[in-house]
Amino acid sequence: MPRDVRPGAAGVDPEQLWLPPAEPRKGRRPSFSREEITVAAVALADTEGLEAVTIRRVAAAVGAGAMSLYSYAPDKETLLELMVDHVSGELTVTDPPSGDWRADLKTIAHLQRAHMLRHPWLSSALSTRRVPGPNTLAFLEHALAALRPTGLDGAAKLEVFAQLTAFVAGHVAHEVAQAAVAQSPDRAAAEARYLATVAADGRHPELARALSAPGRVLTPEATFTRFLNRLIDGLDTD
Incomplete structure (x- = not known):
């Protein structure tokens, strides 16, 4: 009790x-x-x-x-x-960190994404400060161990983990919202027509160039991985 x-x-x-x-x-x-x-x-x-x-x-x-x-x-x-x-408690990690902290952080982020997609409410719940309980602390301990090779001090390691978790939570919230739009073909088509009209009005040349660029693989997994790579590969530990 x-x-x-x-x-x-x-x-x-x-x-x-x-x-x-x-x-x-x-x-x-x-x-x-x-x-x-x-x-x-x-x-x-x-x-x-x-x-x-x-x-x-x-x-x-x-x-x-x-x-x-x-x-x-x-x-x-x-x-x-x-x-x-x-x-x-579902975020159990049995293998120790590999020593490649960037690879380990990417693995952690993919675990978090899968976890939040299983529980779509979680990304919203994490938007406000939560006091870590025993299961959360166990996962945090693994993340801090993964960051040991960076040489960052303790406060910076905590900031990196917080930044990573916030990124994953924000991305999953967007992903869930986009999935809801995809369930409504009429709305998706209307959004596409709207952007095409705006891009063609001559007042948004940068948007027009961006929309006319060669397409990329747009599966949720591929999109998440691209964004994650930009985040992790760009982290400065100096």
């Missing part, structure tokens, strides 16, 4: 949320575990989106009254912390 994790004015208290209590809680054994509740919340978000995740909906999913869940997750902010860290 977790400690009382009620947030104060500054948000969720990470010590209360993630560290074990100094003394075990006495009383009747709880009917539900924090993991059961978190799993139910993740399932809701995966199928219906983050907006569907409420304490009431999660309580109904596990067969509990809403009030009984408040000692586990008093609000959605706390629930999101639990959800983000829970799914971060």
Whole structure:
């Protein structure tokens, strides 16, 4: 049973949320575990989106009254912390870093992209500051080890990882949005006609040149890899 994790004015208290209590809680054994509740919340978000995740909906999913869940997750902010860290447990890396930090960072980014595509709500949840839980910290530890050959100081390594994660989250959010557009052929065609009209009006010569350039492979994977290579290959460790 977790400690009382009620947030104060500054948000969720990470010590209360993630560290074990100094003394075990006495009383009747709880009917539900924090993991059961978190799993139910993740399932809701995966199928219906983050907006569907409420304490009431999660309580109904596990067969509990809403009030009984408040000692586990008093609000959605706390629930999101639990959800983000829970799914971060999927980011298991068994092999040690190769020593080629650029290659290792690219591998990490591809893992993150696949992970966020499995959970489309995650890129949005990561847009606000999250306090890393145990699963998130395990993946961060691997990323920092991959950056050891760079010689960067600790703060710079953390910045690089934050930059990489933000890039992946932003790209996945765009990718998910583009996939939704692709499901509507009429809208996609209208966007193409609009850009063609604008490019031909004479007031946007750079756009016209860009649109007339030879095409590239536009699969989501190929596009992500191109953008990622530009980011990682351009990182300066001096």
